[in-house]
Amino acid sequence: MTFNPPSDVMIYDTTLRDGEQTPGVTITTDEKITIAEKLDKLGVDVIELGFPAASLGEQKTFKEASKLGLNAQISGLARALTKDIDKAIDADADYIHTFIGTSPLHRDYKLKMSKEEILDKAVTAVEYIKDHGIIAEFSCEDATRTELDYLLKVFGAVQDAKVDKINVPDTVGVTRPGKMNELITNLRQEINVPISVHCHNDFGLAVANTLAAIEAGAKQAQCTINGLGERAGNASLEEIVMSLHKFYDINTNINSKLLVNTSETVSRITGVKMPPNKAIVGENAFAHEAGIHVQGILANSETYEALNPEEVGHKRRIVLGKLTGANAVRAKLDEYNIKLNDEQFNTLFRKIKSLGDAGKTITDLDFRSIAEAIQGKPTEERIKLCGISVMTGDSTLPTATVKLDLDGEIKYRAETGVGPVDAALNAIQSLINEVVHIELEEYHIEAITGGTNALGEVFVITVDENGNKATGRATDEDIVKASIDAILSSTNKLLMLRN
Numbered sequence: 001m002t003f004n005p006p007s008d009v010m011i012y013d014t015t016l017r018d019g020e021q022t023p024g025v026t027i028t029t030d031e032k033i034t035i036a037e038k039l040d041k042l043g044v045d046v047i048e049l050g051f052p053a054a055s056l057g058e059q060k061t062f063k064e065a066s067k068l069g070l071n072a073q074i075s076g077l078a079r080a081l082t083k084d085i086d087k088a089i090d091a092d093a094d095y096i097h098t099f100i101g102t103s104p105l106h107r108d109y110k111l112k113m114s115k116e117e118i119l120d121k122a123v124t125a126v127e128y129i130k131d132h133g134i135i136a137e138f139s140c141e142d143a144t145r146t147e148l149d150y151l152l153k154v155f156g157a158v159q160d161a162k163v164d165k166i167n168v169p170d171t172v173g174v175t176r177p178g179k180m181n182e183l184i185t186n187l188r189q190e191i192n193v194p195i196s197v198h199c200h201n202d203f204g205l206a207v208a209n210t211l212a213a214i215e216a217g218a219k220q221a222q223c224t225i226n227g228l229g230e231r232a233g234n235a236s237l238e239e240i241v242m243s244l245h246k247f248y249d250i251n252t253n254i255n256s257k258l259l260v261n262t263s264e265t266v267s268r269i270t271g272v273k274m275p276p277n278k279a280i281v282g283e284n285a286f287a288h289e290a291g292i293h294v295q296g297i298l299a300n301s302e303t304y305e306a307l308n309p310e311e312v313g314h315k316r317r318i319v320l321g322k323l324t325g326a327n328a329v330r331a332k333l334d335e336y337n338i339k340l341n342d343e344q345f346n347t348l349f350r351k352i353k354s355l356g357d358a359g360k361t362i363t364d365l366d367f368r369s370i371a372e373a374i375q376g377k378p379t380e381e382r383i384k385l386c387g388i389s390v391m392t393g394d395s396t397l398p399t400a401t402v403k404l405d406l407d408g409e410i411k412y413r414a415e416t417g418v419g420p421v422d423a424a425l426n427a428i429q430s431l432i433n434e435v436v437h438i439e440l441e442e443y444h445i446e447a448i449t450g451g452t453n454a455l456g457e458v459f460v461i462t463v464d465e466n467g468n469k470a471t472g473r474a475t476d477e478d479i480v481k482a483s484i485d486a487i488l489s490s491t492n493k494l495l496m497l498r499n
């Protein structure tokens with residue numbers, strides 16, 4: 001393997017082009033602008049904003065983005081066709097990324113063109129872009145399945161046509177680090193313009209292949225936030241950037257502290273949720289439950305953290321559950337300034353283990369209210385249910401009227417819903433929102449005995465506008481009452497934070 005990495009690597013972000021090719025994702029002009037502004041603040045060098053020839057909407061997005069005065073260059077993808085390139089030019093792209101398939105599969109089945117025709121189209125496209133005074137990047141699509149001599153010939157020809165950068169796509173993610181390193185080593189012997197790579201994640205190797213290319217001297221990584229992209233996605237920007245910074249001491253222009261915030265914006269807009277265990281930006285990337293780990297973390301966070309969460313804009317979380325150890329419980333008690341004697345501590349510890357064994361979620365607020373109850377502090381219920389009536393049936397709109405004591409003041413509210421529980425929860429939520437804005441994040445109901453008079457157990461998680469979460473659990477023969485009790489129990493925990 002060649003080891004000759006550059007001191008700086010350019011980040012070419014294609015979240016808004018290849019990322020938008022994620023099945024089920026479409027991003028409107030306004031949303032693209034929001035993400036482009038975030039990417040610009042993050043410090044990416046190039047933003048591939050889209051494919052101007054694809055639609056009028058795409059062209060409008062380029063026009064809008066060109067007025068923003070971003071530091072990043074705005075690139076548009078175009079087939080090696082003057083009609084596509086014209087669309088990018090007309091849309092005011094600063095930079096055009098043109099491509100054509102070069103592998104036997106693409107030549108024979110997709111394009112039905114000879115090697116000569118493809119080479120000619122590639123050169124014509126690059127010359128056309130350069131004749132318009134625009135930055136040109138050229139990709140041999142499916143480069144990793146293209147014969148090396150032909151690949152060198154096409155890249156050599158576009159270099160002669162004054163291309164600014166060449167890009168080597170592993171279009172279907174079929175290469176591996178050793179082969180990618182060898183390919184870039186071979187290309188570097190004949191190509192003098194900066195080499196970029198674009199790796200897909202079909203075998204989960206996109207980041208590894210990108211790093212292997214950089215070790216061989218590639219100067220640019222094409223990548224996406226959260227690894228979005230066609231099929232299994234592209235190389236994830238956050239994973240590449242942090243690897244470059246940490247493993248190789250390679251500079252990028254990325255402000256890593258904005259990675260989590262950017263990832264969250266992209267996830268919210270695209271609707272593609274990150275798995276909790278996603279590297280760098282996932283919810284659990286810096287969360288610890290196992291007692292042995294937490295004890296190590298409390299002594300020195302490097303024992304079980306490869307990165308400082310603050311470096312990427314994340315937060316460390318100590319999670320409580322079945323695997324919790326005493327050191328974690330002591331640390332949480334200190335955090336909330338709750339003093340327990342040995343007996344109370346043991347009761348609390350046993351309670352956490354038994355909740356964990358029962359598979360229950362224990363949020364920080366649950367912990368605090370359990371600990372305070374054990375300490376003997378009366379639980380302050382700022383919101384109490386005083387009464388409820390529900391009207392339902394197949395010929396009436398389900399309506400619930402609730403009477404609540406809100407900090408000593410009696411209030412009524414009536415709301416409708418799709419059913420009696422929904423109507424009751426809507427009424428409760430509408431009243432509670434006068435004190436604290438809460439959203440219902442989870443709602444589960446289970447019958448815990450049989451028969452029509454079965455006891456229903458309701459479990460809810462509510463979240464306030466600061467992201468604090470609390471669980472609520474209640475059991476009753478009446479599921480409307482159980483639902484209300486659960487939501488009030490979790491809301492009262494959230495209100496503890498505002499005392």
Ligand SMILES: CC(=O)SCCNC(=O)CCNC(=O)[C@H](O)C(C)(C)COP(=O)(O)OP(=O)(O)OC[C@H]1O[C@@H](n2cnc3c(N)ncnc32)[C@H](O)[C@@H]1OP(=O)(O)O
Nearest residue numbers: 018051053054055079080081099100101110111141171230
């Ligand atoms: C690996 C990648 O991610 S490449 C980027 C993929 N992204 C997209 O395709 C999204 C945007 N695409 C689109 O909106 C449309 O596909 C368009 C506007 C580009 C083309 O639409 P259409 O003209 O209706 O053609 P269609 O998509 O059905 O087929 C693609 C055509 O382009 C040709 N083609 C594909 N790649 C290239 C290329 N790089 N250079 C020249 N021609 C190409 C194909 O051979 C096919 O030709 P044909 O129309 O003679 O059969």
Ligand SMILES: CC(C)C(=O)C(=O)O
Nearest residue numbers: 099139141169171198
């Ligand atoms: C257009 C090219 C770079 C591409 O997206 C791919 O080959 O995957």
